[in-house]
Amino acid sequence: MAEMSAEGKEPEILFWVGCAGSFDSRAQKVTIAFCKILNAVGIEFAILGNEEQCTGDPARRAGNEFIFQMMALQNIETLNMYKVKKIVAACPHCFNTLKNEYPALGGNYEVVHHTQLLQELINQGRIKMEAGGSFKGKKITYHDSCYMGRVNGVYEAPRGVLEALDGDLVEMKRSRTNGLCCGAGGAQMWKEDEPGDKRINIERAEEAIGTGAEIVAVNCPFCMTMLSDGMKAAEKQDDIMVYDLSEMIVMTNKW
Amino acid sequence: MVQQIVFFVVTALALGYAVKQFLRLRRNILLGKDEVIAGDSIQRWRNVALIAFGQKKMFKQFIPAFFHFFIYTAFLMTQVELIEIFIDGLFGVHRFFAPILGGLYTFIISFIEVLSIMAFVATFIFLARRNLLKVPRFFKPEMKGWPSLDGNLILVFEMILLIGIFSMNGADVLLQKMDPSHYSDTGTLAVSSWLGPALFGGLDQSTLMVIERFGWWIHILMVFIFLNYLPKSKHLHIIFAFPNTYYAKLTPRGEMENMPEIMNEVKSMMGLGGEEEAMAEESELPEFGANDIFDLSWKNILDAYSCTECGRCTAACPANITGKKLSPRKIMMDIRDRTEEIALNLDNGNMECAKDKEKPLDKTNYDDGKSLFDYISPEELHACTTCNACVEACPVLINPLDPILKMRRYEILTLSQGPSDWLPLFNSIENGGSAWAMSVDRDKWAKDVTGE
Structure with a gap:
């Protein structure tokens, strides 16, 4: 972003990478896949790099408002300085905080989640799927992330992307508004489960395995970690792949 | 005359105590902090209409919603009948509206009767469901003791009320033939016109009169008991569902309430011009949350x-x-x-x-x-x-x-x-601006790809 700004250019969109997308080795692959798509369709985008900070979502939901405010206010300073208008986030938690919580602090942007942008690009014909791609007829189940689904009411855009991939979508019993959390939200990602019978991600992974799907499609880096771990625990990591939607588009088009 | 006086006294006591209890509830609710619930009232009324009246969310589980709907509509419709009970009770008349409304009266009472039968069936099913079917959500630890008794009591109340309605109407149908001058013709009622003769046929007039009065008093007394039981019970939802859906927040679900006092302090710390004076004045340590x-x-x-x-x-x-x-x-x-x-x-x-x-x-x-x-x-x-x-x-x-x-x-x-697991999270966000403590650049992945 800094470089573009120095050259006096205004990018079409700012890609908010997020902590997981920046540092988690699995989520980095999603980040790279998404960038490949943006490049392939010729969208001029920027990232903030080291000027991006955690949105503050996990701190706020853990109860630590001070740290949330510190992050949010710094991010808003940065975003406003670059006069950012439109943001795409590859993480539903970043997306939610940027979209729903920053306005009260003085940060007003048009915010979309990457799955929404992907569907838009497919609908506009800017992403063309190769006919008979690698997912044709494959059984795919889609895991609704809480922060895209129940919290922001986005159920159809990701399913629209899957449809375009020509896969055979099988729904889990708990889907859409009834979707079961992967277990990572509310800063659970950073702590051990409270005492109980089972981990939440195991429960959800078992449900996904029960559909007989070969692929679990996700839209959130935390769901990605939780469900991949769940598959490992069930020793299904070689049979059932957990992919983000953007990775699937890249694979089918061999970009 | 005696009956009128008794009715007046009972009604005054029941309503008076109910008003007292509901005012107490209002005070209890206002023990909480002030909160202005923003958003337009059209959307709120839509929520009341769809979710409270229309029970839209109940229908996510069809079977309980279906039976609940019968109890609910029977309950709403019985309130229409209550208007007549009050007039009859206070003025010592009998079925005040029957001669005035004629065929419409027959229709209204029949409609209530049909709903009441369905409510009776539903109540029976709910009692069985609660106690025999072992639906897991009714047997969680927090449901032991009073909550479980409360759930059953209300269903028993409901049944007694319905028994009252049918004794009242059933005996009345027979009495209409014996003493048409006092017992106005109600027309053929959907349920009582066959249920009455089936249950009470062959009884003499004085017994029937006792049954009719018994049913009438049971009906109104159960309504009064119900009204005064509500403030102590989980069944308060039949009233509070309406204000609660009206006042439900309309802001995005994903938005946590902002804390301006903390925002301003952080702003002033960061030199962004928060309200420094406001914070400085506070001598006591503030409490948050x-x-x-x-x-x-x-x-x-x-x-x-x-x-x-x-x-x-x-x-x-x-x-x-x-x-x-x-x-x-x-x-x-x-x-x-x-x-x-x-x-x-x-x-x-x-x-x-x-x-x-x-x-x-x-x-x-x-x-x-x-x-x-x-x-x-x-x-x-x-x-x-x-x-x-x-x-x-x-x-x-x-x-x-x-x-x-x-x-x-x-x-x-x-x-x-x-x-304690959250401490490293807080530390890495506060010190490194990232949810994980990392020593590499945030865009290292990009440099790796482009080879820069």
Whole structure:
């Protein structure tokens, strides 16, 4: 972003990478896949790099408002300085905080989640799927992330992307508004489960395995970690792949 | 004449006590903090119409919704009948509207009768379902004792009320033939015109008159008992569902309530021009989040009183499903129980609970040495994934997540406690601006790809 700004250019969109997308080795692959798509369709985008900070979502939901405010206010300073208008986030938690919580602090942007942008690009014909791609007829189940689904009411855009991939979508019993959390939200990602019978991600992974799907499609880096771990625990990591939607588009088009 | 006087006295006592109890509930709800609920009223009325009247969210589970709908419509329609009961009772007349309305009267009473039969069946099914079918959500730990009895009692009340209605109408149908001058013709009623003769056929006039009066009094007495039982029961939802859906927040679900006092302090720390003077004036250490019901909003307490303990929230909660202690329903029940505990002390003027013994006991001068944390443990609060399944599940738009997050704020900001696992998270965000402590650049992945 800094470089573009120095050259006096205004990018079409700012890609908010997020902590997981920046540092988690699995989520980095999603980040790279998404960038490949943006490049392939010729969208001029920027990232903030080291000027991006955690949105503050996990701190706020853990109860630590001070740290949330510190992050949010710094991010808003940065975003406003670059006069950012439109943001795409590859993480539903970043997306939610940027979209729903920053306005009260003085940060007003048009915010979309990457799955929404992907569907838009497919609908506009800017992403063309190769006919008979690698997912044709494959059984795919889609895991609704809480922060895209129940919290922001986005159920159809990701399913629209899957449809375009020509896969055979099988729904889990708990889907859409009834979707079961992967277990990572509310800063659970950073702590051990409270005492109980089972981990939440195991429960959800078992449900996904029960559909007989070969692929679990996700839209959130935390769901990605939780469900991949769940598959490992069930020793299904070689049979059932957990992919983000953007990775699937890249694979089918061999970009 | 005697009957009229008795009716007047009973009615005055029942309504008077009910008004007193509902005013007390209003006071209890207002023990919570002021909160202006923003948003336009058209959207609110839509929620009342669709969700409270239309029971849209109930229909996510079709079978219970179907039977609940019968009990609900029968209940609503019986209120029409009550108008006549009041007129008859106060003026000593019998079936005041029958001659006036004629065929319409037959239709209205028949309609209520058909609904009542369906409600009777539904009540029976619900009793069996609650006690024989072992639906898991009715047998969670928080349902032991009173909550479970409460659930059954109301169904028994409902049955007694319906028995009253059918004894009253059934005996009346037979009496119409014996003494048409007093017992106005109601036309052929859908149920009582065959049920009456089937049950009471062959009885003499005086017995029938006793049965008719018995049914009439049972009907109105059950209504009065019901009205005064509601404020003490989970069944308050039949009234509070309406204000609760009206006042449900319309802001995005994903938006946590902002804390301007902290925002301004952080702004001034960062040199962004917060209101420095405002902060400097505060000498006492401020408390953040919610420790007790006084720090919750009045809407959280209204939520608690609106809860009918159906447990749809708990059945959808990922933490509860996997055996954790957290149950969103229990959170709401705990808030109500704590509110009642405080309310009782306020009612009794228990000065032991006054912070300052010299001043009168009220919500600003209250300290009984307890708090919501005596009801809700940190373990429960820490198990929440903020997934909003409980919020989505509630048929009357209760938000169990909101008080959980307010209590987390108290724990972290005021007590500086909380899960130790979160300390590294807070530290890495605060010091490194990232949820994980990393020593590499945020865009290292990009440099790796482009080879820069």
